[in-house]
Amino acid sequence: MAEEKGERSILITGANRGLGFEMVRQLVEGPCKPRNVFAACRNPDGAQAEELRNLVKKYPDIITVVRLDATDPSSIQESAKVVGSKLKGRGLNVLVNNAGVMAAGNMEDTTDDNMLSAFSTNVMGPMNVIKGFLPYLRTAAKSCDKPGMSCCKAAVINISTALGSMSSIPQLYSIFPAFSYSISKAGLNMLTVCCSLDLKEDGILCTALHPGWVRTDTGGPQAPMEAKQSVEGLLKVMQTLTEKNNGGFLDYTGKTVPW
Ligand SMILES: NC(=O)c1ccc[n+]([C@@H]2O[C@H](COP(=O)([O-])OP(=O)(O)OC[C@H]3O[C@@H](n4cnc5c(N)ncnc54)[C@H](OP(=O)(O)O)[C@@H]3O)[C@@H](O)[C@H]2O)c1
Secondary structure, eight states, rough: OOOBBOSOOEEEEESSSSSHHHHHHHHHHSSOOEEEEEESSSOOOGGGGGHHHHHHHHHHHTEEEEEEOOOOOHHHHHHHHHEEEEEEETOOOEEOOOOOOOOOTTTHHHHHHHHHHHHHHIIIHHHHHHHHHHHHHHHHHTTOOSSSSOTOOOOEEOOOOGGGTTTHHHTTTTTSSBBHHHHHHHHHHHHHHHHHHHHTTTOOEEEEEESSSSSSSTTTTTOOOOHHHHHHHHHHHHHOOOGGTTOOEETSOBOOOOO
16 A cells, blocks of 8 residues: 655755664654655765665655765755755755764863864754755745744754753763864854744744754763654654744753753
């Protein structure tokens, strides 16, 4: 029997492992399957994308894997062309900027290269990805006649972290010193607020979400939560977002995270 597909299209960066892969998995295995899930990753043929390739074999009509390195503007442009040809004039409803890098360590441990890599992947990456896919987000927003803002219409979701929260970091820094990561994610938070202002006229929602502390390569083996639980929460929260959350910062349970 043919799968029942919805109307929405969603793109997730860093979709080959961790939270990004789990998001793709839950979207295609859930009851309300999107029309298109664009699973963007920088090395679709690599060993770290094997689970994703297996999932594509099960859901070839829904998942399109696109090669996208968030630090490489030309790969973003190329991937946008692939996505555009697949959308065939329809819009992209949700863009999830999930790809991220983290280097542990305090100021003295941190090199210029750590800082540049964190800034390039966690701040400039999301900015360039938003710019690259903006025409399709605008198409989605324009073609939806519902008032207000939502992930059903058009939205940018930036996966941030409580470690990027200036008011939370005094309690967290001694447990998780990640100097370059925290500074770059604070930058991503500001990017979220600035984008929410820039894209308001277009009706495109822009929100930062904290996934909790999750057992992935970034979160490490001591993290208390599985990716499954975090992503269930993130997807639920995404469904509830409205214009009230434009430029906001929430965690995977829907609680506001202080800036
Ligand atoms: N896990 C946690 O506890 C936690 C907590 C707060 C926030 N977060 C955030 O959640 C997001 C996902 O992290 P995760 O926990 O799922 O970590 P993860 O398992 O380490 O995955 C990181 C993902 O980012 C991708 N990536 C890194 N640099 C990239 C680039 N230049 N272009 C494209 N993709 C790139 C990786 O791809 P490759 O396989 O090619 O390296 C991988 O798919 C990140 O933004 C992270 O900061 C995680």
